[in-house]
């Protein structure tokens with residue numbers, strides 16, 4: 001089987017790590033790892049490859065940043081000759097970023113089979129670029145690997161053929177389970193002088209939160225109050241850093257003496273930081289799952305989630321962006337029943353199931 005595997009951004013690296021591991025023992029799988037270069041800064045890219053023990057990509061398209069249209073189009077143009085040259089049996093994409101959609105479009109245009117990992121998730125909010133990427137990628141995929149039951153329901157509702165859908169569980173959980181022991185050794189708590197459960201973690205990067213000054217100011221208003229009670233560690237995404245500067249919100253941030261802004265963390269440091277925290281505030285998709293698997297309360301600073309399993313298991317709560325509601329939900333911080341969160345979809349074997357299915361199909 002000749003497979004091209006696509007990565008482009010941080011969450012893609014986490015997902016592909018477990019797929020690559022599951023492929024290791026099957027010599028009959030020839031793989032070409034293509035990095036689109038959507039994420040390129042050391043802290044967003046190389047440090048993840050090192051932590052996750054991923055080999056260097058065979059090809060890097062070095063597409064870099066740009067408008068969504070430019071980024072998608074540039075990836076497509078650069079990726080087409082690679083597919084024509086390598087002649088894969090299938091192209092495997094993960095997640096919902098621009099790199100995912102761009103390479104999926106190349107696959108369908110060149111009539112190469114398309115495999116989508118993490119198919120079927122829906123926030124039902126078409127203002128989110130990721131929702132468009134998910135919908136379009138799923139529509140043209142030949143094999144759809146789904147992380148949770150809601151994803152199967154969504155795909156059925158959209159008329160995707162039953163024979164294409166496989167509920168296999170979450171490959172992010174595979175990676176987390178595999179690297180958890182290694183992450184324990186991270187010295188990040190010592191480095192930041194933190195004590196277990198005496199701090200919160202914040203991540204914020206969604207355009208709908210950080211590209212809009214009113215919404216970002218509302219979130220900061222809530223943080224202003226919360227940080228008076230507890231330290232908040234904020235590994236800042238470059239998009240957010242750039243916008244805070246552009247919107248002249250830096251002064252406001254500096255007034256929050258307990259909001260500790262640090263550069264983006266590598267995977268192992270981040271897992272350790274989250275696993276010892278009291279609460280995580282986030283607008284990320286993957287972090288809602290990772291906190292759930294680690295049994296850490298998560299408050300999602302969004303109006304919706306495409307990962308409803310994290311809500312039904314009781315680990316994640318949607319706060320919206322109203323400051324009073326965020327503060328209230330933080331004050332109601334809850335204890336997680338660790339027994340309840342043993343989801344069979346997070347058993348660490350999703351990648352193995354995926355590879356087994358692919359070997360049967362090809």
Ligand code: UD1
Nearest residue numbers: 009010011038039040041044065066097098129130238239
């Ligand atoms: C992208 C994904 C998002 C995912 C996130 C994970 C899309 C539409 N969005 O968002 O779904 O949750 O990655 O982090 O694909 N930048 C750097 N260095 C980098 C990469 C980006 O400085 O290595 C800066 C650039 O200024 C760039 C901005 O961050 O313009 C945004 O990067 P981009 O890849 O467009 O989107 P993300 O916000 O990272």
